[in-house]
Amino acid sequence: MVRYVTRRLIQMVFLFLVFLTVTWFLLYILPGDSVALKYAGNPNIPPEAREVALERLGLDKPVLIQFRDYMFNFFQGDLGVSFNQYPRPVVDIIAERLPRTLVLFLAALVTYYWAGFLAGKYLAWRRGNRGEMLVTIGGVGLYSMFLPWFAFMMIWLFSVLLDWLPLSKFLDPEQWRDAPFRANQVFMRLFWVTLIASVALFASGFIARQTRSRRLGRTLRWGGGALAVGGFFFYWYGVDSGQVMRVYAGDIGFHMILPVLVLTLINFAGVMLLTRSSMLETLREDYILTARAKGLPERVVRDRHAARTALLPVATSLVLAVATVIDGGVITEAVFSWPGMGEILVSSVLSEDIPLAVGAFSFIGILALIGHFVVDILYGVLDPRIRVTEHG
Amino acid sequence: MADQRSLPEETHTADPFGSQPILHEVDSWWKIRLTLMRRSLRENWRIFRRSKVGVFGLVIIAFWAIMAVMPTVFFATGFWNPAVYDPVTGLELNPPTRTMTMVERITDPNTEIDRRAVLLDGRIPDTLQIGDTFELPRQPAPPDGRHWLGTDPLGRDVLSQLMHGARASFFLGILAAVVTVVIGTTVGSMAAYFGGIVDAFLMRLADLLILIPGLAILIVIGAVFTFQLWHLAVVIGILSGFGGTAIVLKSQALAVKVKPFIDAARVAGGSARHIIFYHLIPNVMPLSVLYMMFTVTAAIQSEAVLSFLGVLNTDTSWGLMMNLARTQGYLLQVVDFWWLTIPAGLSVTLLSAAFFLVGRGMDEIVNPRLRRR
Numbered sequence: 001m002v003r004y005v006t007r008r009l010i011q012m013v014f015l016f017l018v019f020l021t022v023t024w025f026l027l028y029i030l031p032g033d034s035v036a037l038k039y040a041g042n043p044n045i046p047p048e049a050r051e052v053a054l055e056r057l058g059l060d061k062p063v064l065i066q067f068r069d070y071m072f073n074f075f076q077g078d079l080g081v082s083f084n085q086y087p088r089p090v091v092d093i094i095a096e097r098l099p100r101t102l103v104l105f106l107a108a109l110v111t112y113y114w115a116g117f118l119a120g121k122y123l124a125w126r127r128g129n130r131g132e133m134l135v136t137i138g139g140v141g142l143y144s145m146f147l148p149w150f151a152f153m154m155i156w157l158f159s160v161l162l163d164w165l166p167l168s169k170f171l172d173p174e175q176w177r178d179a180p181f182r183a184n185q186v187f188m189r190l191f192w193v194t195l196i197a198s199v200a201l202f203a204s205g206f207i208a209r210q211t212r213s214r215r216l217g218r219t220l221r222w223g224g225g226a227l228a229v230g231g232f233f234f235y236w237y238g239v240d241s242g243q244v245m246r247v248y249a250g251d252i253g254f255h256m257i258l259p260v261l262v263l264t265l266i267n268f269a270g271v272m273l274l275t276r277s278s279m280l281e282t283l284r285e286d287y288i289l290t291a292r293a294k295g296l297p298e299r300v301v302r303d304r305h306a307a308r309t310a311l312l313p314v315a316t317s318l319v320l321a322v323a324t325v326i327d328g329g330v331i332t333e334a335v336f337s338w339p340g341m342g343e344i345l346v347s348s349v350l351s352e353d354i355p356l357a358v359g360a361f362s363f364i365g366i367l368a369l370i371g372h373f374v375v376d377i378l379y380g381v382l383d384p385r386i387r388v389t390e391h392g
Numbered sequence: 393m394a395d396q397r398s399l400p401e402e403t404h405t406a407d408p409f410g411s412q413p414i415l416h417e418v419d420s421w422w423k424i425r426l427t428l429m430r431r432s433l434r435e436n437w438r439i440f441r442r443s444k445v446g447v448f449g450l451v452i453i454a455f456w457a458i459m460a461v462m463p464t465v466f467f468a469t470g471f472w473n474p475a476v477y478d479p480v481t482g483l484e485l486n487p488p489t490r491t492m493t494m495v496e497r498i499t500d501p502n503t504e505i506d507r508r509a510v511l512l513d514g515r516i517p518d519t520l521q522i523g524d525t526f527e528l529p530r531q532p533a534p535p536d537g538r539h540w541l542g543t544d545p546l547g548r549d550v551l552s553q554l555m556h557g558a559r560a561s562f563f564l565g566i567l568a569a570v571v572t573v574v575i576g577t578t579v580g581s582m583a584a585y586f587g588g589i590v591d592a593f594l595m596r597l598a599d600l601l602i603l604i605p606g607l608a609i610l611i612v613i614g615a616v617f618t619f620q621l622w623h624l625a626v627v628i629g630i631l632s633g634f635g636g637t638a639i640v641l642k643s644q645a646l647a648v649k650v651k652p653f654i655d656a657a658r659v660a661g662g663s664a665r666h667i668i669f670y671h672l673i674p675n676v677m678p679l680s681v682l683y684m685m686f687t688v689t690a691a692i693q694s695e696a697v698l699s700f701l702g703v704l705n706t707d708t709s710w711g712l713m714m715n716l717a718r719t720q721g722y723l724l725q726v727v728d729f730w731w732l733t734i735p736a737g738l739s740v741t742l743l744s745a746a747f748f749l750v751g752r753g754m755d756e757i758v759n760p761r762l763r764r765r
Contacts, residue, residue, distance in 0.1 A: 015596060019603055026612060133444050137749070140445075144689055144745040148700050149714060149737030156726045273752075330607050331697055345608045346701075349615055361608070368603045 008376065012369050016362075020074070023361045024067060027354050057083060070355075074362070080355035084348070090359040093344065098363070099187045100170060101333070101340030103194075104256055105325040108263035110198065113318050115264060116271025120314075121307050123272065124279035139269030151262050151335040158258055165258045168337040171251050179248055186248045193235050193242070200228035209304075259336045274317060279310040316375045323371020326364045436757045446753015452746035456739075460558040476549065479556040479708040483547045488536065489527035494520045532722065532729055542731035544713065545720045550731055554739060557710040561743055564625045564695050565688035571629025572637055572687040573680045579634060580641030580680075581672040584649050585664065594638065601635035610694060614703035621706050624698065628691045637683045641676050648675045678758040685751030689744040696740045710736040 054060045058069065073080065079090035123135060159167045166172065171183060204224020208217040235242040236249065282288065283306055291305045329342030337343075341360055348357040440446050463479075466472040476482050495504045505528070510516045520526065535542040541550040583594040613619065613627060648654065649672065657667050698704040699711025702719075706712060713736040714723075722729040 011596065015600055015603070019600060022600075026609075026616070029616060133448075136445050136752070137448060140748050140752070141741065141745050144693070144741055144748050146693065146696055146710075146714075146737050146740035146744075148697060149733065149740065152723050152733070153726065153737070156724050160724055160726075277755075324605070326605065330605075330611075334701070345605070346611060349608070349612050357612075361605070364605050364608070365603050368605075372599065372602070 005377070008373060012373060016365055016369055019365045020071070020358070020362055021067075023365075024070060024354075024358050027349070027357050027361075028063065028067075057081070057086075070358070079359040079362070082348075082353055082356045084351055084353045084356070090355050093356060094341070094359055094363060096184055097339065097341050097344055099184055099191060100338065101326060101329050101342065103187055103191050103252075104170075104259055104332075104338060104340065105263070105329060106191075106322070107194070107256060108260045108267070109318070109321055109325070111260060112264040112268040113271050113314070113321075116268040117275050117311070117314055119268065120272040120275025121279060121302065121310070124276045124283065124310075125302050125306075127280065136273070139272050142265055143267070143269035143273070145266050147262075147266060147331050148335050150266060151259075151332065154258060154262050154265075155335075166255050168335075170255050170338050171248075172255075175251055176248065181245065181248065183248075183252070186245050186252060189242075189245055190249050190252060193232060197228045197232040200231065201225055204228065259332055259338065263332060271314060271317070275310060275314050278313045279306060282306045282310045285309070312379075316378060319375050319378060320371050323368045324364075326360070326367065439757050440753050443753040443756050445749050446756075449746040449749025449751075449753065452742055453750065456558045456743050456746070457562070459555050460562055463552060463555045463559075472552070477552045479548065479553045482549055482552065484531075484533070484539065484543050484549070485547075487529045487531050487533045487543065487547060490530050491525055492528045493525045494522055496522055532732055535731055541735055544716060544732060545722070546716070550713070550735060553708050553713055554710070554735055556708040557713065557736070557739065558743070560621060560706065560709045561692050561695065561740075564621050565691045565743075565747065567622060567625035568628040568632075568691035569684040569687040571626055572633040573684045575630065575633025576637030576641050576683065577673050577676055577680045578668075579638040581645045581668045581676060583638070583642045584645035585668050585672060591642075594634075595642070598635050598638045601631055602639075604631070606631060607694065607697065610698055611701070611703055614698060618705050619698075619703065621695070621704075621709075624695060624704065625691060628687070628694060632687050632690065637680070637687070640683065641680055644676050644679050645672050648672055651675075678754075682751055682754045682758050685747050685754060688747040689751070692740060692744045692747070710740045 051060075058066060061069075070080065077091070079094075082088050082090055082093055085093065119135070119139075123132060126132065155167060158165045176183070201224065204227070205221055208221035208224065211217045211220065236246045237243065288301060288306055291301045296305075326341040326345070329338075329340055330345055331342070332338065333340045333342035334346060341363065344356060345360045345364075347353075348360060463472070463477075466477070467474055474482070476484055491503065492505045493503060494510065495506060498504045498506050498509075505516075510520055516526065516528065531543060531547045532545050533539065533543045539549050539551065541554065544550055544553065579594050579598075583591040609631075610624070610627065617623070654667060654671055657671050662671070695704065695706075695709060696711035696714070699706060699709045700714045700718070702715050704711070714733060717723050717729070717732040717736075722732045726733060
């Protein structure tokens with residue numbers, strides 16, 4: 001196992017180097033350059049100024065020297081300086097944008113995985129009834145919905161026609177004009193508080209499942225749940241540091257409703273279908289027959305014996321989904337004008353801001369690599385039948 | 393199993409080959425192959441038909457296939473005049489009009505217009521006085537007898553664009569799927585058969601391609617090169633063929649590789665190429681056809697998104713129709729200009745859903761463990 005992990009780690013580092021190199025050169029050969037783009041509209045700038053700008057950005061050196069410098073700096077944690085937001089370091093921009101993307105997409109991920117798993121479980125259990133085809137077709141219809149179109153339809157419905165939710169952006173500038181915090185402080189606070197509450201909620205449910213006694217289980221589940229939710233609200237209303245931020249956090253949360261809703265509607269069907277297939281395979285196992293033959297209640301067979309095994313591919317797909325969060329954000333963030341990583345990715349590529357684009361891509365790569373690694377390890381941990389062999 | 397229950401019926405049908413051993417008619421090997429193929433096709437169709445979801449998908453695909461052929465018929469029979477109905481250069485010269493009154497200050501933008509707007513709009517004579525009325529051509533025009541789905545802001549027929557968009561989607565989806573399957577099966581089988589360094593290299597390559605964020609890289613490539621439709625199809629095919637599809641097909645090929653008939657072929661002196669192409673790939677094929685369907689869905693969606701963002705260089709596509717509606721500002725006027733956004737958006741959704749549904753139906757053929765007990 002240790003040998004496998006080390007080998008995978010070495011492969012990962014190598015793979016990342018290749019990925020970074022490919023991305024760097026691919027972005028470098030983009031036609032035109034950022035400096036030319038910036039000065040194209042202004043005829044009053046003398047050519048000398050252009051030369052100076054090129055020199056300052058390090059673009060006057062040969063390509064390979066630039067590449068070498070970039071690589072050296074990269075592994076010292078210096079991703080360069082953004083061309084368009086000169087002299088802001090790329091790391092700084094990414095540190096600003098990453099939490100926004102993570103908060104939005106983790107909220108959506110948790111919602112749609114939870115909904116999809118529940119729906120898939122029931123769908124497999126009640127296989128073959130009339131509703132199944134309807135739910136499947138409806139689910140697939142939502143799943144293959146053309147995302148930008150669907151998102152705009154939802155914006156139209158909820159923001160234009162009903163006027164319940166904000167059109168776009170992640171906060172209301174008017175409300176934030178004399179805010180004592182930067183938006184990202186609130187984002188981080190929101191992230192941590194929600195994370196702690198969710199972990200508490202999950203843990204109470206998990207412990208409740210392990211208990212033999214049904215009454216104790218129920219007390220634990222509801223008590224733990226109430227405690228987590230209560231704690232969440234207590235923080236914003238009772239604790240001083242939370243009270244100050246409450247209005248602003250609420251504003252961000254209000255702007256998150258529509259994107260999360262759209263992402264959930266579109267993605268939950270994928271999880272649902274995956275759970276259904278995996279559950280159907282599990283239901284054919286002998287131990288399900290045994291459980292039934294023992295006379296266990298349907299609910300116990302379904303939730304304890306079948307659903308737990310069926311959770312395996314769903315869990316791994318969840319990890320992979322976390323890993324590809326930024327990539328998936330490209331469209332959603334464009335539609336909702338959500339200033340996150342996906343927005344950076346598109347705008348930096350289109351405006352030839354090479355350091356920023358490579359920085360964003362490298363973050364995607366790191367997340368995806370870690371995700372794949374975690375999935376491989378997780379498979380072994382969750383399913384002892386799968387042994388890690390020499391060939392990996 | 394239901395399959396076994398219905399088997400006796402099968403042998404009583406008038407199938408010329410079904411009731412007797414195939415080898416009775418010793419013709420040539422390809423005839424036997426053909427017969428076997430026909431039989432398995434019929435059997436698979438029987439299984440497929442039972443999945444209502446798959447048939448539903450097939451019906452939608454058939455509908456769109458007819459839609460894609462229609463423009464040719466319409467143009468050939470003269471029902472449509474190319475000057476008016478061409479999806480790119482067509483123009484409706486006599487659009488419906490709307491009576492407008494020139495006023496000092498606009499209170500109802502649908503029937504009133506002010507001096508500034510008259511000066512900005514080249515179509516209106518600027519000799520108008522306050523209180524005069526005139527006929528303003530409406531372009532985008534709502535559906536009428538001539539244009540069943542109305543016209544777009546440039547005066548082109550929406551239905552014609554929709555039909556040509558279906559054509560583009562089919563072309564793109566099928567080309568991407570074929571490229572994916574050819575690459576995916578070959579790479580997967582080779583990795584499984586040779587193992588060792590070949591396997592490590594191909595699988596790490598697959599890992600690398602999975603790492604690459606698909607949409608973002610397509611935008612980058614779209615920025616570097618002028619992107620035609622078939623370029624996009626090939627790029628999607630390569631990304632998916634060397635990437636995810638290869639990994640799945642490799643695991644399938646590994647399961648096939650340990651079967652006795654592979655050993656038999658090897659003992660009989662079959663070369664690696666022979667074994668891969670005649671024994672491994674045919675047995676991996678069903679699964680790869682399944683992935684073909686999912687690739688079609690992905691390809692149609694990526695094309696729509698890229699055209700919607702305006703990165704792709706195509707003549708007509710559903711994404712481009714949405715792009716026009718977006719850049720001209722009709723996107724959020726869903727009730728007033730529904731024909732500009734809803735048909736195109738719905739088409740992308742429907743066609744990609746249809747391929748996905750067919751894939752689900754095929755899943756039951758490929759994966760017998762999913763069949764109903």
